Every structure is written in C-alpha cells, then in structure tokens.
Amino acid sequence: AWLNNADIQVNLFDKQKACDYINQYGVAVYLGEQPEKHYHAKIKAYSNLDEVPTPDVIVLCIKNYSLAGVSEQLVNKFGKEIPVVALQNGIENQQILPQYFDSVIYGVVCFNAWVDDFGKVGYQKKGPLALGHNGGVSVTEMNKIITDFNKGVETFNYPNLNDAVHSKIVINLTNSLTTLVALHKNDQSKSTAFQKLLTSMTYEGIQVMKAAGFKESKLGGMPSWLLITAARVLPCFITRKPYLKNLKKMVISSMAQDIIVNGGSTSELDSINGYVLSLAKKYGIKTPINDAIYKICQEEFVKSPFEPVTVDFIWQRVEST
Ligand SMILES: NC(=O)C1=CN([C@@H]2O[C@H](COP(=O)(O)OP(=O)(O)OC[C@H]3O[C@@H](n4cnc5c(N)ncnc54)[C@H](OP(=O)(O)O)[C@@H]3O)[C@@H](O)[C@H]2O)C=CC1
Numbered sequence: 001a002w003l004n005n006a007d008i009q010v011n012l013f014d015k016q017k018a019c020d021y022i023n024q025y026g027v028a029v030y031l032g033e034q035p036e037k038h039y040h041a042k043i044k045a046y047s048n049l050d051e052v053p054t055p056d057v058i059v060l061c062i063k064n065y066s067l068a069g070v071s072e073q074l075v076n077k078f079g080k081e082i083p084v085v086a087l088q089n090g091i092e093n094q095q096i097l098p099q100y101f102d103s104v105i106y107g108v109v110c111f112n113a114w115v116d117d118f119g120k121v122g123y124q125k126k127g128p129l130a131l132g133h134n135g136g137v138s139v140t141e142m143n144k145i146i147t148d149f150n151k152g153v154e155t156f157n158y159p160n161l162n163d164a165v166h167s168k169i170v171i172n173l174t175n176s177l178t179t180l181v182a183l184h185k186n187d188q189s190k191s192t193a194f195q196k197l198l199t200s201m202t203y204e205g206i207q208v209m210k211a212a213g214f215k216e217s218k219l220g221g222m223p224s225w226l227l228i229t230a231a232r233v234l235p236c237f238i239t240r241k242p243y244l245k246n247l248k249k250m251v252i253s254s255m256a257q258d259i260i261v262n263g264g265s266t267s268e269l270d271s272i273n274g275y276v277l278s279l280a281k282k283y284g285i286k287t288p289i290n291d292a293i294y295k296i297c298q299e300e301f302v303k304s305p306f307e308p309v310t311v312d313f314i315w316q317r318v319e320s321t
C-alpha cells in the first residue's frame with residue numbers, strides 16, 4: 001500500500017478470497033495507534049498467476065515455510081533471472097531462494113504489521129527496511145530498488161546483511177514467548193517474571209550471536225544489545241521504563257498471527273528459535289530459558305485450539321529444567 005500510494009505500480013498475488021475482497025474494496029491501512037485514520041490503497045490483486053503481468057521485481061511477503069512452494073510457481077512462470085526482494089525473518093530464506101532465483105535481495109523488516117481481516121492491515125510504525133544481498137545483484141539494480149522502495153517507506157542498504165539478519169533474529173526470539181501468553185490479549189506490563197523471561201531469552205540470543213561471530217546492527221527502533229544486557233544484569237526496576245516502552249511496541253507478532261489469529265499449527269518457530277538453539281549447541285553456549293520456551297511452544301502450538309499459558313506455568317518449567 002505504501003509503495004502503491006507513492007506511484008509505484010504494485011500488483012498482489014494472493015489466495016482467491018483475499019483477492020476478491022482487495023479488488024472490490026482495496027487495501028485499508030492504519031497506524032496501530034490511530035485505527036480511525038485508516039486510508040485505502042487501490043491495488044490490483046491476482047489469484048491466478050497466469051494473469052499476473054510480468055513484474056520488474058517480485059517482493060516475497062510470505063513466511064519461510066511457504067517459500068519453496070511459492071518460488072516453484074514463480075520461477076516456472078517468470079524464470080530464474082527475475083529480481084526478487086525477500087522480506088522474511090530468519091536466515092532460512094537465504095538457503096531456499098538461491099535454489100530458485102539468480103538475483104535475491106534480502107530485507108530485514110524493522111516494524112510490526114498485522115492483518116485484521118481481508119484487505120485490512122495495521123502497522124506499528126512506518127519502516128524502516130534494511131536491504132542487503134550475498135552477490136548476484138548489481139549496484140545499479142540495488143540502487144534502483146532502494147530508490148523505489150524509499151518513495152513509499154524508509155529503506156536502507158545494509159552492507160553487513162547477516163549481522164542485520166542475526167540482530168533481528170535475537171529480537172524475534174520473543175515471538176515465541178509473546179505468542180505463548182497471547183500478549184496482545186493478556187497485558188503483562190505488571191509482571192516482573194515476564195520481564196525476566198523476555199530479557200533473559202534475548203540476552204541468551206546475544207551471547208549465541210556473539211559466539212557465532214555476528215556483530216550488532218542497530219535496527220530502527222528495536223532494543224539495542226546494550227539495553228538488553230543492562231536489563232538482564234541490573235535489577236528490574238532500573239531498566240523498567242525503557243523495557244515498558246519496548247513492550248508497548250509489540251502489537252501482535254507474525255507467530256501469534258499464525259498460531260492464534262489464524263489458528264494454525266505451522267509457524268516460524270524452527271526458523272527462529274530452533275535455528276538459535278542449533279547455533280548455541282554448535283558454539284557451546286548455554287540457553288536454558290530459550291530451551292524451555294522452545295519446548296513449551298513445540299507442545300502447545302500443535303494443540304487445537306491453542307490456549308495461551310500463564311507466565312507462572314512458563315516460569316515453573318524454566319525452573320524445573
Ligand atoms: N508481521 C510482522 O510484523 C512481521 C513479519 N516479518 C516476516 O515477514 C514474513 C511474512 O510474514 P507476514 O507478512 O506476517 O505473513 P502472513 O502469513 O501474514 O502473510 C503471507 C501471505 O501470503 C499468502 N500466501 C501464502 N502462501 C501462498 C500461496 N501459495 N499462494 C498465494 N498466497 C500465499 C498468505 O495467505 P493465507 O493467509 O491465506 O495463508 C498470506 O496472505 C515472515 O517471514 C515474517 O517473519 C518480519 C517482520 C515483521
């Protein structure tokens with residue numbers, strides 16, 4: 001919607017029901033704090049790939065677990081030379097997409113967005129996006145894409161792509177915990193146990209990334225490694241103010257949308273938490289909080305219907321392991 005309203009011609013490819021709605025009513029977009037001020041973007045949506053006009057660039061806004069299937073369809077239709085911008089969390093997209101496409105730009109999305117209903121999307125803040133690549137993309141091509149994206153949303157070229165990706169993965173570890181307690185419905189701002197769990201799991205993530213040789217990338221508005229470390233080592237009350245400010249930014253994570261809003265059992269738990277735990281094992285870093293939370297997610301996410309668990313329940317499991 002942001003690009004389309006900045007005169008970049010955008011076409012959507014989605015499932016039939018979503019397309020029918022979007023073609024009739026457009027996409028309604030609103031800033032989370034001001035739902036009454038939503039605006040519409042008239043975007044053409046296609047559910048039949050054969051009808052989609054050949055694009056200059058494909059932007060993949062799907063989960064890691066949908067990438068292989070969707071890429072297979074796209075490459076059969078448009079060929080492997082078509083430039084692709086991949087906006088997934090985690091690193092799995094870097095393993096999957098080069099199997100299909102020659103020219104892939106990866107993007108780290110530094111804000112939260114959610115779908116309320118067909119064609120109705122909320123966002124926590126507008127941007128930024130950090131783009132980078134692992135070769136196969138010319139300077140001209142990269143500059144053109146950055147310039148076009150910037151017409152609609154603040155977009156940077158990030159030379160150290162994998163530092164940015166791994167810094168974001170640290171933040172994404174919290175998706176599992178916020179989904180388990182259904183944070184969007186159950187306020188945890190008074191719970192110091194929740195604060196300890198959230199800061200400990202990201203602190204462990206930082207230790208893993210440092211051991212694996214990744215450096216911090218400052219990602220627009222996301223908590224810094226210094227703040228997370230301070231929150232972990234200092235008494236809770238000292239870092240409470242910045243902690244609460246950051247907690248407020250979490251509206252509804254992409255994982256909670258999968259497990260709670262869409263009632264599915266498939267999520268990016270393994271692309272994010274599973275990946276961090278595999279790095280921890282490789283580099284000999286202890287991650288007791290993440291181990292326990294990952295296990296609880298594995299048990300709870302497959303239950304149908306999913307029922308949120310309490311912070312006490314998580315805390316007891318952490319203490320018993
Ligand atoms: N949401 C967020 O705040 C953020 C998300 N991210 C990352 O961005 C990526 C995308 O997440 P998000 O936007 O939340 O994902 P969503 O699951 O909300 O959106 C993906 C869309 O693609 C559609 N889709 C899936 N498979 C197909 C297919 N075969 N053909 C046509 N359409 C298909 C889905 O349809 P349907 O719903 O019907 O399956 C859905 O509309 C993830 O890697 C996530 O981690 C990064 C930062 C923030």
Ligand SMILES: CC(C)(CO)C(=O)C(=O)O
Pocket residue numbers: 089109110111112113171172174175250252253254255
């Ligand atoms: C909420 C946010 C921005 C951070 O965890 C995110 O990346 C997601 O929802 O996947």
